[in-house]
Every structure is written in structure tokens, then in C-alpha cells.
Amino acid sequence: MSFAANQLLAGRKVLVTGAARGLGFDFASAIAEAGASVVMADILADRLAESVEQLKRRDLAVSGVAVDLADPASIERCAKQAVETLGGLDGLVNNAAITNSGGRSSEQLEIGMFDKVMTVNVRGTWLMCNACLPALRACGRGSIVNLASDTALWGAPNLMAYVASKGAVIAMTRSLAREAGSDNVTVNAIAPGLTLVEATEYVPQARHDTYHNGRALQRAQVPEDVSGAVVFALSDLSRFITGQLLAVNGGFVMN
Template structure:
């Protein structure tokens, strides 16, 4: 990844921070964006203290103007863009049946996870085309691969990410841009603290590799999808879940 310029959304903590760290460790310069400004500031400072080239930018995926401003600032600071990791998302619908979901909740999940990913991608496409070796990695989830219950809005949004990945891969293949989705299983991060112990145990027991999944387990797939090792792989879904779902 030496010399690459990569933009990671939702990078203040959890999976996004793990991705930004792994990408920086592989030699790239990284733009990190998040709505959580203080955690982002601290994470950027911590990585800079380690000697990595990282920069932080505010981002609200629910606000189209924020998306445009963030993408523009990140591309300008990096001097171009070789890769985009669309990681930022919200869950919000956890623990509710389909009938218990409220329309505003559904709309907010779709606004951030689906529309936000679409708009951020569009904002970055000119710079990715100019790179000549652009890569987009969309974070989906294994939940739409097995039909996780009581999580309808989130599952639907992550299923949409898979469809968007495949469609966009065909649109931008002629620009030498690859577009792939990484679908993690239930990972031990702040965003999954709401998940009941029973669901964690189900994942643990039904995995081929029976242990908890941690952020570092997902980093290899993301770095691979951004690198020259995957230049002829596009429109694919890489499930990273220890064999819970064999996709």
C-alpha cells in the first residue's frame, strides 16, 4: 500500500479505526472521517504519534452537503485518491421486530447507510478515476446473507450495499475501478455492545472457527481489496465471519 491515498469513513473507532490503522501500517496515507469528532481527533492523534500519515475530517452521512465537503477536503489533503472504504453506518433497528419498527427509524437507517454510501461514492469517483487504479470497498454485513431477525432496517440496508456494489462494479469497470463488498460477522466493537449475549453465543457456536471475532480479523480482506493483489476482482462479496456463513 506504499504511496496509496485511502479514505475511510466511520474511522473514529471500531472497525473503521482498525481498517485505517491496518492501511496506514501497510504504508498508505489515510484520510479518516467520522461524525464523532472527539474520538476521531484522539484516534488521529494516536496514529500520528506512531508516525503514520493520517488526517481527520468531520462527516455526517445524513447530510449531503457534509458529504461533499468532506470528500472534497479529503481528496485535496491527500492530493488525490486511490481507495475508498465506505465503512460508516448506523444500526438503530436492533432488537425490534419488523412490526415494531417506526418509519422515521427505517428512513434514518436508509438515509445514512444506503444514501450516504451512494453519495460519498459519487463524490469520490472523479478522483478515483484519475488515479487509474481506484478501489472501492463497501462494508456490508453477513446479516443479509443469513437473514438475521429483529434487525430489519439494518439488514435491508446492508443487503442494498451488496446490490449497489455489483451494479457500480459494472458501471466503473471501464475506468479501472474495482468495487467489492466485505461482509463481516458479529464483531466485538462498540457498535455491537447492544447485541444480546444469546446472539453472540449463536455466532460463536455455529462458526467453523469457534471464537469471538475481533476487528483485526476483517482488516486483511479490506487491505487485500484495496491492493494490486485484487485488481481483477470486482463486484464480489467477501464474507469474513469464521465460517458462520459460507458464501
């Protein structure tokens, strides 16, 4: 799928976290193809540099910045650098997250691991929103897209920390939409289903089969299936949509 023809985001300035690989990389690519200038942020510095160069070779307007979502000071530096690099900010895509609880039941999950997942996925998303909000308000039409997960909608087992964190992201999205609406900033959440990316290679085949067979659209989900929703949520096509959750999972869960 190519977004180059529609230029829905021409002139926009967008920060994408977790953009070195997987869904984040595809989001950054699609957003840049749609005409935006993009700052790609990630904790994986070497991988991020490779990904930025890959998109630059396609003549896309991208740059990279390191960020550790477990470190509030790093989040502040990332947002500041993104605004300085782009000359402002119109959009934020909070994609970065960790799982690290797969295969463990709730009773087996260590407190330290639960805290780590919540720190990155919930606190990190919250602080990144806060760090970017002044610039998003100043632009006159800001957009925040928070990546949730459909696991929070159907209660995936043995993923307690991750599912809890994504449920919190959904709730946080609705609250922030109320707070930011008066400044014409939209805040929405997108909940992908199990998607074929590097990070999901560890997922047992049985779970892939469950998703495949349970979807109304019975095929594997690929990153491009989600990118269109992200571009839409950042564009003027969604300018009167806020506080909403869009499940992009081929009909596995009908929200």
C-alpha cells in the same frame, strides 16, 4: 496483526469513513500500516480527533475530517477535503453506518427509524461513492470497498432496517462495479460477522454465543480478522476482482 512489513499499499491515498472507533478505526490503522496515507472521516468529531492523534503517535500518515452521511453537502465537502489533503485518491472504504433497529421486530419498527438507517447506510454510501469517483478514476487504479454485513446473508431477525440497508449495499456494489470498471476502478463488498467492537457491546450474549457456536472457526471475531480483507481489496493483489462479496465471519455463513 501488523501490516507494516508487507507495505501492500505503499504510496496509496485512502479515505475511510466511520473511522473514529470500532472497525473503521482498525481499518484506518491497518491501511496506514500497509503504507498508505489515510484520511479518517466521522461524525464524532471529538472521538475522531483522539483517534487521529493516537495513530499519529505511531508515526502513521493519517488526518481527520468531519462528515455527516445524512447530509449530501457534508459528503461533498468530505470528499473534496480528502482529495485536497492527500493530493488525489486511490481508495475509499465506506464503513460508516448506523443500526438503531436492534430488538424491534419488523412490525414494531418505526418508519422514521427505517428511513434514518436507509438514509445513512444506503444513500450515504451511494453519495460518497459518487463524490469520490472522479478522483478514483483519475488515479488510474481506484478501489472502493463497501462494508456490508453477513446479517444480510442469513436474515438476522429484529434488525430489519439494518439488514435491508446492507442488502442494498451489496446490490449497489455490483451495479457500480459495472459502471466503474471501464475506468479501472474496482468495487467490492466485505460482509463481516458479529465482531467484538464497542458498537456490539449491546448485543445480547445469546447472539454472541450463536455466532461463536455456529462458526467453522469457533472463536470470537475481532477487528483484525476483517482488516486483512480490506487491505487486500485495496491492493494490487485484487486488481482483477470486482463486483464481489467476501463474507468474513469465520464460516458462520459460507457465501
